[in-house]
Every structure is written in structure tokens, then in C-alpha cells.
Amino acid sequence: MLIEVNHAIIRLTEVYKLLTIKFREIMAVTRLKRKDRKNKTVSRLEVQHLKLATNLELGSRSKEKATSQVVKNRNIIAELEKAAK
Structure with a gap:
């Protein structure tokens, strides 16, 4: 019996x-x-982000708004460059 156990x-x-x-x-x-x-979701969101991103180039139909912070920053940098010269 012990062997069976x-x-x-x-x-x-x-x-x-x-x-x-x-x-x-x-x-x-x-x-x-x-x-x-998770990887699939992250990948989908990255693609969506890239699709929503606008590619602004010279001569592009899409123009940045004059009130855009990027435009304001560029104007300030241009003024500082002129003042430095």
C-alpha cells in the first residue's frame, strides 16, 4: 500500500x-x-498622428495662420537677427 501511495x-x-x-x-x-x-494601437496612433501632421513647404497651398505661435516665433527670431546685424 505504501508503494501505491x-x-x-x-x-x-x-x-x-x-x-x-x-x-x-x-x-x-x-x-x-x-x-x-498595445503595439498595434500605438502603431495606429502614430500613423494617425503622421496623417494629421501638415507638411508646410514653400509654395504649398496650406498656409499657417498669422496668429499661429510658430509664425510669431519666426517673426521674433527674424527681428532679433536683424537687430544683431
Whole structure:
């Protein structure tokens, strides 16, 4: 009877090890899926940001507003450059 109990304990230990390995594999896959979802979302937001960004070039139809902070900064820099010369 003692031998049967030992065999049962050994068998349960083996089953426990297998279940632990399977559980870790499942958790790793879940973690990867979560990471992929995050990467997909970040990638989508980056593309959206790039699409919304305006490419202002000389001769471009899109003009910056005169009240834009960028235009104000450029004007101030131009004035400072003129004053420095």
C-alpha cells in the first residue's frame, strides 16, 4: 500500500509539473497577445498622428495662420537677427 501511495504522489507531482508548464505557456501567449494589441494601437496612433501632421513647404497651398505661435516665433527670431546685424 505504501508503494501505491508513493506512485500516486509521484504521478500527482508529474501532473502538477505538466500543468505548471502549460499554465506558463498560456500566460506567455496571453502576454504576447496583450503586447501585440498595445503595439498595434500605438502603431495606429502614430500613423494617425503622421496623417494629421501638415507638411508646410514653400509654395504649398496650406498656409499657417498669422496668429499661429510658430509664425510669431519666426517673426521674433527674424527681428532679433536683424537687430544683431
